[in-house]
Amino acid sequence: MAKFKVPHTLTLLFSMMVLAMIATWLVPQGFFATETLANGRTAVIPGTFTLVEERQYLTPWQLLTAIPRAFASAQDVIFFVMILGGVLSIARATGTVDALIGRLLERHGKKPHMLIFMVVFCFAMASSFIGTAGEYIPFVLILVALCRAMRLDAMTAVGMTVAGYGIGYGVSAFNPFTVLIAQQIADLPPMSGNWLRFAIFVPFVLIGFHHVWSYAKTVLADPANSMVADLPCPLGDKTEVHYPTLALNHKLILASFVGTIALVAYGIKVHGWYLYELSACFIAWGIFAAIIGRISADTAAQKFIDGAMELTTTAMLIGVARGISLVMEDGQILHSLVHGMSLPLSYVGAEAAAVGMLIIQTLLNFFVPSGSGQAYVTMPLMVPLADLLHIPRQVAVLAYQFGDGFSNMIIPTNAVLMGIIGIAGIPYGHWFRFCLPLILKLMLASSVVLVLSVMFGYGAGLQPAM
Template identity: 35%
Template sequence: MQKGEVKVPQNNQDQSARRKRGINVFVLLFGVLLVATILTHVVPAGEYARVEVDGRSVVDPQSFQQREASPVTFFQLFSAIHTGLVDAGEIIFFVLIIGGTFGVLTATGAVDAFIRSLSRKLGNKEKWLIPIMMLFFAFAGAFTGMAEETLAYIPILVPLAVSLGFDVITGTAIVLVGASIGFTTAIMNPFTVGIAQGIAQLPIFSGIGYRIGLFVIMYLVSVGFIYRYAMKVKKNRSLGFYGEGAATIETTDTAKAQPLSRTHKLVLICFLLNFVALIYGVLEFKWYITEISALFVILAIVITLISRMSPDQLIESFMKGAAGMLTGALIIGLSRATLVVLGEGHIIDTLLYHASGLLDEIPPVLSAAGMYILQFLIHFVVPSGSGQAALTMPIMAPLADLVGVTRQTAVLSFSLADGIGNIIFPTSGYFMAGLALAGIPWIRWAKWILPLILTQFGIGLVAVILANLMHYGPF
């Protein structure tokens, strides 16, 4: 076994694999699709009139009328899957292009060299390891939507944390919680806020100032929680956790790590400049998915030239990165299939009508809180951020109009609920894979992190309520 790896015995691997598998998200989504089909036979059909307001389509709340029923047939249930994939094509190919570019970036070794170099420099400054490394992963989650990609760094951070007097949970939390901070606040996450705002017809990445403020708060709270725990473990090692069963952690050999070369630095600089260009294009030229996709394709080519990769290596790396996003892309399509079924049965507006009727009885502030809680519960069933956006935002956006909640607040409710659930729900595949890699039982992790989850959830609830009180927008 190479140094820096986490070795889990075969029987523990089997147990971890069973825990990691959990409930298959495609089975869950097909179950949702089946329920939606049944609802078209039970729920009366109806529709609202749509009107144009400032260039966007909104529901006229006084126009609901029942219409002739059109229940979805057994065959239409399955044809809706293809229709959903086609309808979500713009988003699906956006996800694949972004994933492909990240694949090229990963192939250069720049990110890996940067992490190892930073870890080596912090090796004798253990107090700075937690805030600095968590800030890196938080930025990665906030700007690139890095999630599954973070798993490669658990075998680096865990042994480093243990060698500095901390424990396995500390090293794992630096990676998983760090990335979750970014995913939760989603400053410019193309896979969550980008998709959700597009569906809600909001300017892409609008409302960024409020999300930056939330990022700072979530970061400070999370770092403080992990730092206090790590210091307790350092003072009393019996309080720590060092692997499940016979799991063994070896000390990482940072001396043999690939150094951060001039080429790596140039690649990382281009990567940062890409986001500067993205922000400028979005703000100045109102760029959307098509333009952002083009920008990332250009980035992939520039990175290839700098790192002197061959055309074959470029295509291979791009395809590998895109393949890693294929599951998420298919989840988006299957989520859209549910909306196709509800739309063909003409019951979406009926559901909106009754939901708005219930929410009309309570203040809009509580309606916003209700959306947030509902999105948190939905995330347990649909752990994919982009898939949840595709499934819920076509309903949540018009519902927000009906109950007096801003669409930007509806998007915020989704992104906050999505990020927090990523590090507690056992249906989150990459999260459970990370625990399995580190040899941490889910129960042990859940008991440890629950206070932080409750704190983050409370911060999110207050943030959503304040957002709607201040008419967080532009609309």
């Protein structure tokens, strides 16, 4: 029997688009009425689900036209990734990255577990407080290089990055893009219920750290155990044996990088910046790095183009991944799926329904990978359902948080995830096998937290007057 081979990630994503098109032929088409809120976003109105009078069949031609439309829809993420690739190529040309790796190896080369914990913890903190996600992409190749120098692999680098990102979103204290929006829709005080989120933050981070470190130890014991041993390293086959000294110009470039990250965080929080502004910040940093690193304009231009070209495959994956949800929207089955999944919850007890909300939010994140977008689609339905089943609304918000945050780590429609694994040269099939056990652990822990939250009335005192 021939050994089963996981298809290329692009093949896998296009196959999902085809399945989505077929689903639009079979799943009842319908929609909820919507209303425009004060902030300009659109939310569904509970109890208004209506089937369409006449089914519209998507054709293979519409499937094909959805691909360039998906690229246009995801252009901000695509160009952000390519610009970052170009800018980081300039930074590598200055020797700053190699010098930084050398210094880190001097201090932590024999403590890879400390590196993994620090990355997971710090990334989770940033995602929890300010909702960072795509901002981690610049760190991926640096962590890949650092892991390779520590006799680890690219999977370890991506594992610590994505674990921090996903767990941070899942147990966020007050992520402005998820928690605050969900609480606003649920008519709960902003940032309420933070005591529980703070309490579970470290235990969930430890779950992520344990998973990545357990894998890393097997790679350290025998490199043949690496899940990406059959793949080329994204940094090439050259073995780096000498790292330059961290000179003054390298320190200035690194300090400006930290300053750029701080500026980005400030812009997101205060001015509502997103990927266009973030790209501009990194372009400015790239220019500064070229000047301080004494790279000629022509060399910097060529390095920028080389770095962007290296991420063309990643850009393709992001565009096609967006096409899956676009086909669902065109076929008018997205609201049908939400409606159909929510119905069974009205027939079970409060504790089981809370876990059911988690499962539904997890599944729906595949179709609506935007955290804020998912809140506007699902929370208007989950809040009245929670009231009906005597589940505190704060628990419904927590279920949404868990479902959105943790599933971001594995769903192929998440553009940030596809960007991260694409830069690291890891096919989606390999990543799925690594991440699935972690998702199951986090889902089990989340279910326990939700059941206990219902039993002890978490947030019950904050219910708005009916």
